[in-house]
Amino acid sequence: MTIETITCDEALDLLEPFVDGELPFAQAEPLRSHLQGCRACAGELALAERIRRELRALPQPDCPPEVIERVVRSGRGEVVPFPARRRSGWRVRIAAAAAVLALAVGGGSLFFNLQQRPDRPDPTQVAQATRDARLALAYLDKVTRKAGLGVRDEVLEKRLVIPAARSVSRSLGEFQAPADETRKELR
Amino acid sequence: MLTAFEDTAQRYQRRVYSFARYLLSSREEAEDVTQEVLLRLWRHRQGVDEERLGSWLLRVTRNACYDLLRKRRSETAGLGTRIDDEEREEIASAEPGPQAQAEASDFRRRLLEALADLGEPYKSVVILREVQGLPHREIGEALGIPEATVRVHLHRGRRKLRERLREGVHHDD
Numbered sequence: 001m002t003i004e005t006i007t008c009d010e011a012l013d014l015l016e017p018f019v020d021g022e023l024p025f026a027q028a029e030p031l032r033s034h035l036q037g038c039r040a041c042a043g044e045l046a047l048a049e050r051i052r053r054e055l056r057a058l059p060q061p062d063c064p065p066e067v068i069e070r071v072v073r074s075g076r077g078e079v080v081p082f083p084a085r086r087r088s089g090w091r092v093r094i095a096a097a098a099a100v101l102a103l104a105v106g107g108g109s110l111f112f113n114l115q116q117r118p119d120r121p122d123p124t125q126v127a128q129a130t131r132d133a134r135l136a137l138a139y140l141d142k143v144t145r146k147a148g149l150g151v152r153d154e155v156l157e158k159r160l161v162i163p164a165a166r167s168v169s170r171s172l173g174e175f176q177a178p179a180d181e182t183r184k185e186l187r
Numbered sequence: 188m189l190t191a192f193e194d195t196a197q198r199y200q201r202r203v204y205s206f207a208r209y210l211l212s213s214r215e216e217a218e219d220v221t222q223e224v225l226l227r228l229w230r231h232r233q234g235v236d237e238e239r240l241g242s243w244l245l246r247v248t249r250n251a252c253y254d255l256l257r258k259r260r261s262e263t264a265g266l267g268t269r270i271d272d273e274e275r276e277e278i279a280s281a282e283p284g285p286q287a288q289a290e291a292s293d294f295r296r297r298l299l300e301a302l303a304d305l306g307e308p309y310k311s312v313v314i315l316r317e318v319q320g321l322p323h324r325e326i327g328e329a330l331g332i333p334e335a336t337v338r339v340h341l342h343r344g345r346r347k348l349r350e351r352l353r354e355g356v357h358h359d360d
Contacts, residue, residue: 015349016296016342048349054298055317055345063204063221068196070224 004030012039015048192232196225199241202319203248208349209314210252212303220251247328249311270275301351308332316341 010033017023018031035042078106202222208217224247228235235243305313308330315326316337323341327334 010331012346017338017346020338020342022338026318044349044353047352048345051298051345051348051352052317054295055302055313056320058209058295058299058318060201060205060319061208063200067204067218068193068200068225071196071222071229072193074226075229075278079353 006030006034008034008038008041011035011038012044015041015045019045019048019052192229195228195240198225199244200225202241203244206245206311206314206319207252209302209318210310211255212299216252220248220255223251224248239328242325242328245315246331249330253307258347271344290301297352298348304351305344305347308340309347312337312340313344313348317345 011031014023014027014031018028023031035045200221204217205222207220207224208214211217211220224244227247228244302310302313310327311330315321315329316323321329323334323337327337330337332340
């Protein structure tokens with residue numbers, strides 16, 4: 001019986017189904033014959049077999065139990081916390097946002113004062129407003145962490161930092177714009 | 188009802204999590220996706236057919252992973268495939284030791300890199316078939332493709348891995 005001969009390219013096309021035992025007889029026999037005489041393709045077959053073996057040996061890790069616990073707690077109606085991520089960056093942004101908010105509050109009150117006294121802003125009022133806002137946000141941070149909640153960076157920036165920065169810029173438009181500087185720090 | 192859900196979550200957590208982990212090459216993101224998928228299961232538990240639950244979970248997991256990858260790409264354009272180094276080392280370096288084991292560990296590391304870079308639809312099929320050992324029929328149901336197509340994708344996916352790993356493999360003479 002004459003077995004059809006195949007080229008190396010044709011042989012390489014058939015390796016994976018051959019390894020899986022899914023190659024029809026009419027194709028398997030010419031491939032076997034080719035592999036017996038071609039060291040390069042025989043090496044490729046060995047590699048194909050190794051890849052399948054190694055893939056099947058890869059572990060299937062279990063999900064950390066705390067993830068499942070969060071889901072179950074959600075099912076009970078408890079708050080499901082956002083997963084903790086990049087904690088140090090998150091804290092820095094909270095602190096920076098606190099400063100911007102404080103400046104927005106300070107800037108707002110200064111704007112009001114400027115209507116009556118348009119000569120210069122009162123530094124002590126700005127400092128007090130800054131302290132008040134920092135305390136408020138630190139408290140928010142503490143409460144949310146205790147509840148297992150987190151505020152996403154992008155939400156914080158969109159809902160708090162950007163509006164506050166705009167407010168400060170408008171309020172202190174004649175002076176050096178601290179909100180812009182603060183935003184640069186955030187970056 | 189919550190106990191039944193807890194049982195279901197425990198039963199399927201490994202399948203969902205390990206699928207997400209290999210798709211994303213990131214432990215952290217796989218945890219996020221697993222939480223999201225199981226929460227979605229909780230919300231839709233009345234509407235999911237029990238017999239198709241496995242396939243449903245895999246489909247939702249895959250979609251969630253690719254949503255995340257699209258978002259990741261838009262945030263890190265031009266940085267290529269991201270693979271968690273710790274991730275790769277944890278899976279690849281099962282046993283440090285003599286030369287042969289070091290070579291085996293290196294091969295596995297390169298295989299994981301190649302798998303991380305493998306595109307769809309091959310990647311999902313390779314993971315579900317070779318890593319998770321699911322039958323072709325179930326993979327087809329999960330991915331919404333015929334069984335014959337699953338086999339074609341599987342072979343093409345493994346071929347792409349072989350072409351990638353061809354360099355640097357020492358053949359015995």
